[in-house]
Amino acid sequence: MDFDADDIPELIPTEEPEENQRSFNDKVSVVKRVPLTIICGFLGAGKSTLLRRILTERHGYRIAVIMNEFGDTADIEAKSITVDGESTTLELANGCLCCSIKDAGAAAIEKLMQKQGGFDHILLETTGLADPGPIAGMFWHNEEYVDAQSVGHEYGIMLDGVVCVVDAVFGLKQMEEDHSDAGGDGPGESLRQIAGSDVIILNKVDLVDSSILAATETAIKYVNPAAPIYRTTQAELDISRILGLQAYSTGRQHLSGFHDQTSPHDHDHDHDHNHDHEQGHASSTVPHYVTRGISSLQVSLPPLSDNQFAAFDVWIRTILWENRLAEVIDGVTSTSDSTVQAQSKTSINVLRCKGLLILTSGKRHVLQGVRSMYEIIPVDDDDEAMKTEFPHVGKVVLIGKGLGEDVRRSLIANVMG
Numbered sequence: 001m002d003f004d005a006d007d008i009p010e011l012i013p014t015e016e017p018e019e020n021q022r023s024f025n026d027k028v029s030v031v032k033r034v035p036l037t038i039i040c041g042f043l044g045a046g047k048s049t050l051l052r053r054i055l056t057e058r059h060g061y062r063i064a065v066i067m068n069e070f071g072d073t074a075d076i077e078a079k080s081i082t083v084d085g086e087s088t089t090l091e092l093a094n095g096c097l098c099c100s101i102k103d104a105g106a107a108a109i110e111k112l113m114q115k116q117g118g119f120d121h122i123l124l125e126t127t128g129l130a131d132p133g134p135i136a137g138m139f140w141h142n143e144e145y146v147d148a149q150s151v152g153h154e155y156g157i158m159l160d161g162v163v164c165v166v167d168a169v170f171g172l173k174q175m176e177e178d179h180s181d182a183g184g185d186g187p188g189e190s191l192r193q194i195a196g197s198d199v200i201i202l203n204k205v206d207l208v209d210s211s212i213l214a215a216t217e218t219a220i221k222y223v224n225p226a227a228p229i230y231r232t233t234q235a236e237l238d239i240s241r242i243l244g245l246q247a248y249s250t251g252r253q254h255l256s257g258f259h260d261q262t263s264p265h266d267h268d269h270d271h272d273h274n275h276d277h278e279q280g281h282a283s284s285t286v287p288h289y290v291t292r293g294i295s296s297l298q299v300s301l302p303p304l305s306d307n308q309f310a311a312f313d314v315w316i317r318t319i320l321w322e323n324r325l326a327e328v329i330d331g332v333t334s335t336s337d338s339t340v341q342a343q344s345k346t347s348i349n350v351l352r353c354k355g356l357l358i359l360t361s362g363k364r365h366v367l368q369g370v371r372s373m374y375e376i377i378p379v380d381d382d383d384e385a386m387k388t389e390f391p392h393v394g395k396v397v398l399i400g401k402g403l404g405e406d407v408r409r410s411l412i413a414n415v416m417g
């Protein structure tokens with residue numbers, strides 16, 4: 001990547017950001033847990049372009065970008081270069097830091113912060129072939145943070161979100177090839193990257209026509225209907241779109257996808273109709289690699305009693321931990337459709353789940369899950385914005401493999417039954 005003199009940003013004072021720049025900085029926790037965003041994406045999709053933009057723009061934030069290796073970014077104008085046994089750090093004119101550390105685990109990043117001081121945000125770039133799921137799981141419930149506190153460290157990390165950069169030129173082809181390469185190991189990396197992300201950047205839109213963009217977006221939405229998609233050229237977008245997502249907390253942002261279902265298959269119908277509608281399209285227009293690989297399932301839920309809420313916990317735990325439907329429903333399905341039951345027992349693999357559960361008492365809970373890890377957290381009812389901006393219908397979104405009709409039936413019967 002080449003930089004010319006025009007690209008070199010001016011020195012800016014390290015004063016407090018202006019009021020209108022506080023959109024995500026405000027969300028930094030008072031306990032100094034620094035938000036971390038994972039950037040994944042296909043090979044060559046534009047991850048470095050996005051990071052270079054963040055490292056050189058005048059946004060007023062102190063952001064640490066952790067890269068696998070400096071490689072083509074080493075020529076970024078640096079105020080100083082620090083090298084020690086474990087990390088190399090370039091301090092940049094706009095106050096950001098570009099870091100390359102041997103071990104990008106939570107403990108190593110926290111150690112870096114103790115040395116370099118706190119950041120407003122951390123971006124972690126993954127390689128083009130990385131599956132973000134295990135990396136997100138590593139940072140989500142970061143045990144090292146507890147250790148960091150107990151030994152008096154000032155900073156910890158909290159997972160803010162996962163962002164996937166998709167190549168508008170090759171995205172569809174990559175998804176297709178990825179599936180066919182996956183063989184018996186299930187869906188490959190490009191599909192897992194899309195499935196595991198909270199925001200999708202569809203980059204290089206300058207190189208394709210609108211019909212390809214629309215087809216690519218349709219395929220993405222079948223895999224992950226909950227993530228907003230932003231079209232970009234040279235990864236140019238407002239950084240507040242990707243930072244401060246709070247995708248793993250009860251923050252209202254994390255369910256924004258529920259409001260913005262532009263999938264042609266999501267109408268505000270009841271769940272039976274909605275699902276049948278999806279199935280109808282699936283047989284005619286959905287690319288085969290999506291229907292055969294990762295797909296998503298959305299189910300609307302009415303207000304739940306305490307017992308139904310407890311039943312949901314059992315149901316989700318069973319599907320996430322044991323990759324099967326809950327026992328009580330096995331009994332029901334086995335009498336009506338034992339083939340479906342047998343298939344679901346072996347093929348369900350949920351990569352990501354989100355949800356909003358509304359109780360008959362009015363209390364609301366957010367479901368968050370990455371693979372087998374999940375939590376159900378009460379929504380802060382004192383937050384005025386939560387009252388007005390949060391969806392008022394309970395809903396569960398599952399993204400993964402084997403999410404067919406039997407899973408929806410199981411959820412409804414097991415929880416509502």
Ligand SMILES: Nc1nc2c(ncn2[C@@H]2O[C@H](COP(=O)(O)OP(=O)(O)OP(=O)(O)O)[C@@H](O)[C@H]2O)c(=O)[nH]1
Nearest residue numbers: 042043044045046047048049128203204233234235
């Ligand atoms: N025309 C066009 N080219 C772009 C755009 N974004 C990035 N590129 C170019 O695409 C190439 C790959 O971009 P990178 O940012 O290096 O991609 P990457 O995802 O970091 O690549 P890997 O690290 O190899 O996975 C570079 O030559 C970029 O200049 C865009 O929006 N339009």
